[in-house]
Amino acid sequence: MRKPDPSGKNNNGNKLMRKGLWSPEEDEKLMNYMLANGQGCWSDVARNAGLQRCGKSCRLRWINYLRPDLKRGAFSPQEEELILHLHSLLGNRWSQIAARLPGRTDNEIKNFWNSTIKKRLKIINSSSTSSPNTSDSSSEPRDVMGAGLMSQNIVAMCMDSSSSSIQAMAMNQYMIHPFPMLKHDLAMSDASGYANAVPPCTAQLGLTGNGFYGNHGSFGGGNIGAEGELFIPPLESVSIEESFKTEDFTDRNPNSHPHDNMNSSINHCNNINKVENVAEFENHWEGDDLRVGEWDLEELMKDVSSFPFLDHYQVD
DNA sequence: AACTCTGACAACCGCAAATCT
């Protein structure tokens, strides 16, 4: 971590914006300001909150660390799985992946990917050269926006004894079909021969007859087109604002932190950007054959359907 | 006990798009 620069000056000795780690006092200032005034122009926030930080830095600090709706701690197996899948579809669009993972930031996901999953990829990349099976692209699901790496990712995770989540799944499932949720989809749509040969993985992943994530609005159950196109899950539906009202943020910040004691006041925050429902996408989701490569990502970002397996994020 | 390695993560940087003047 960068140490806070106590001088508050730049290399020329001029009084300039602070850099480096945020001190607890700075965090408190920013938090108090945000709770009292809400989000406005970030340079104004920095100025008015009495912080010698640039607006950009304040924004980053708020989004990645201070935001009350953040869910800290390790990624759950479901989240890992979801990240993998979303990355296979979206690539390094961390912000869009994060938009589908409640309480997670793009930075967090990016770090997780770069530190954990990339290493697993390395393993498979080094081992795949000696494994003829992994090079047989004909048995892969259709490569959609980089999804060709998908099976390698998963296989790598299965090979990695440190994998906490993927390993929980039956390894042979992955060896036959790297992504059970998609396999099921493919099987349902008869998109590829091998898909039909393998029963859907239901025990660990909560597959239902209607698809991996439930009925419509899920990965499964008709979200794969006749040609095997993959579909991206919709954005989750819980609004940050509602989360504030119902969540005990102290519980969600297990890490000891200087401003944990501010959590009790967080519920009053009413100025967080709210994810809004967009009925238009619902219509797409239920009716149209929306395909990867065709969807308007901007539209998707506005949508808020939910993942059944992420129910614990939802506000009743 | 001391040193090295590695994972995790906070934060910075540069760029591009959006918005404002």
Add this chain to the structure above:
DNA sequence: GAGATTTGCGGTTGTCAGAGT
């Protein structure tokens, strides 16, 4: 319409802490 400013994103770096040697 042009330039300035702000915002958002993805890539990268730097540091701490724990594990391993």
